Amino acid sequence: MRIGELARRAGTTTRALRYYESRGLLPARRNGNGYREYDEEDLRLLRQIRTLQDFGFGLEETRPFVECLQAGHPAGDSCPASLDVYRAKLAELDGVIGRLQAVRDEVAAQLARAELEAAADLPGGPEPRCGLTPHGGAD
Amino acid sequence: MRIGELARRAGTTTRALRYYESRGLLPARRNGNGYREYDEEDLRLLRQIRTLQDFGFGLEETRPFVECLQAGHPAGDSCPASLDVYRAKLAELDGVIGRLQAVRDEVAAQLARAELEAAADLPGGPEPRCGLTPHGGAD
């Protein structure tokens, strides 16, 4: 099949496919007129890429999975390198989630405080302090 | 004080300050030779910006806080517009965290499955399936 059909069947665009090829991720055969030619195996590789991308994996992170499939393994994550990517992504996600959660709690606290102060200011309250408190606590 | 000193005292760079000014966020007076001239109030504004930035707020999101301080309010979050930004950021964070958590759990599950299959493959296991499962479930 050609690039347009492959893109449609994988739910992506020809632009993305050419980009993947330029990154050496999804090589393509060429037929007589220079058109790219793909088969069902390429569709498998591409679906692996797309699935990981949908999960927030970067393109480079999908490479071990693709190479694993290309090497004839039954699944993209049948190889140790893929498992390493899983583990690294897991650690990365845990870090990001933890930091975001901390920020979320801090923002929620600041919002609650500011709302209280606003309510206290209407009847006539005391003088508050300056916005969001820096990380260090004391300046 | 001039731009270099302000940058040092706020823990940022002159480049960032000029950028903020170009965005209309932190205007500067000029002295005779064309140098930017700042005072302690500017330092307060800048610290407000930096604190919010450290929490992951975009520059535009800091604008209401800065304008609130410029309007003479005691804190950057003394104004309704700032509270709206808090609330929007809170909702945004909750959405992002929820999605990341879902991805995290999915990756953890895939990792566990793949590790099991790898262990089962060494002694001689059954045939597994393909990598990470797409969102839809059935294709």
Added chain:
DNA sequence: GCTGGCGTTGACGTCGGCGGCAAGGTCTAC
């Protein structure tokens, strides 16, 4: 007067994953 350390503006580079457009080649159908 000359060095060095400040400051100025302007323009381009960064990172990722493509989108969009231009200018052309190729094949099919009518």
Added chain:
DNA sequence: GTAGACCTTGCCGCCGACGTCAACGCCAGC
């Protein structure tokens, strides 16, 4: 033969928050 649907390469644009020059001006000290 010609419209139109596909394909090709290549290059610029985008998003945010600056970093990194380049080329220059200003001022203090020796």
